[in-house]
Amino acid sequence: MTTYAVHEIDVPRTMTDDPAVVQAFREWVAVQNAAEVAVTGLPELLWSPEEQLPYLLDPEGPSRLFVARSSTGTVVAAGAYDSKQAPGTPNCWISISVAPDHQRNGIGTLVADHLEDLARAAGRTQWKTYAPSRQVGPASGHGYRPAPTGFGAVPEDEAAVRFLTGRGWRFGQVNRISRLSLPADRSVVQTLHERASTAAGPGYRLHAWTGRTPTAWQEGIALLETRMSTDAPEGDMEEPEDVWTLERLREHEELRERSPRTMVTVAVEHVESTTLAGFTQLAVPDAVGQPVMQGDTLVLREHRGHRLGWLLKVAGIERIEQDHPGHPSIITFNAEENRPMLDVNEAVGFVGVGSEGIWERRV
Incomplete structure (x- = not known):
């Protein structure tokens, strides 16, 4: 029987760091990217390990990265925990990605339990996560979860929507992903x-x-x-x-x-x-x-x-x-309620290609 365990991995300082550290980071990025593109169908949104690394080393709040490995050693999920280090900081950001061919095996729950325990232990009271969605443009009616802002929605049947709702997270906002062809x-x-x-x-x-x-x-x-x-x-x-x-x-x-x-x-x-x-x-x-x-x-x-x-x-x-x-293009993310910026995007030729749900949990 295959079992799974969560491990924290080191974040390399550079891509010429210890080969084992760099390889673990590459595996983390690969799982994260595969999970995202499986939902959005937009490979052009993905960043390579070399592109992502500098953004994970913020001295104000360096990212902590985690992987879930099977008993055979395969990396099947990637997680991240981010929070500023200033005393009294109440908020944090959590992300979870499960490889498409390993979903529905309880792995997401395993990683989420681990990261949420970190947040509780650190006294964080406002948790936030960003969940890519296949939704393109505004939507409403049966089968959609409307944002409380009154702008945008995500499909109720998406795995992330069901998962986060079941864990007590609250849907808060939609970001529209737009593309301008060049x-x-x-x-x-x-x-x-x-x-x-x-x-x-x-x-x-x-x-x-x-x-x-x-x-x-x-x-x-x-x-x-x-x-x-x-x-x-x-x-x-x-x-x-x-x-x-x-x-x-x-x-x-x-x-x-x-x-x-x-x-x-x-x-x-x-x-x-x-x-x-x-x-x-x-x-x-x-x-x-x-x-x-x-x-x-x-x-x-x-x-x-x-x-x-x-x-x-x-x-x-x-x-x-x-x-x-x-x-080939410029990609931008904007809150669905940010009509002034969406107006200029649409006027200049940007077209909606996807969405991102923003979720929160207050503890």
């Missing part, structure tokens, strides 16, 4: 850029750079990263403020440079105050056949209403096509 329609992008620039007026100015943030803008980016935890749509799952210091930003960017992806940042300055009012970041793979991933995007609440989100979006597309031509 090259984009240049006339559309140019027209939207002109309209956004007119709406913003002379009180705002665009800036863009590749790689590390220039010294002049580091305080602004640190503030924007901090406000990502308070200004981005979260439904009723609000999290504590996640403060980014200059030191944290520099350490994060140093780690990110190890990835085979180049970070392109577009930011908009409020001219009168000489501070940044918004930004967007795009991770550009070294492999030209892979899609560009649009990451953190935010306009500060006090600067909304000037079409700065539109301006950042189209300026980012123009920057990618000018400096990094040849990639």
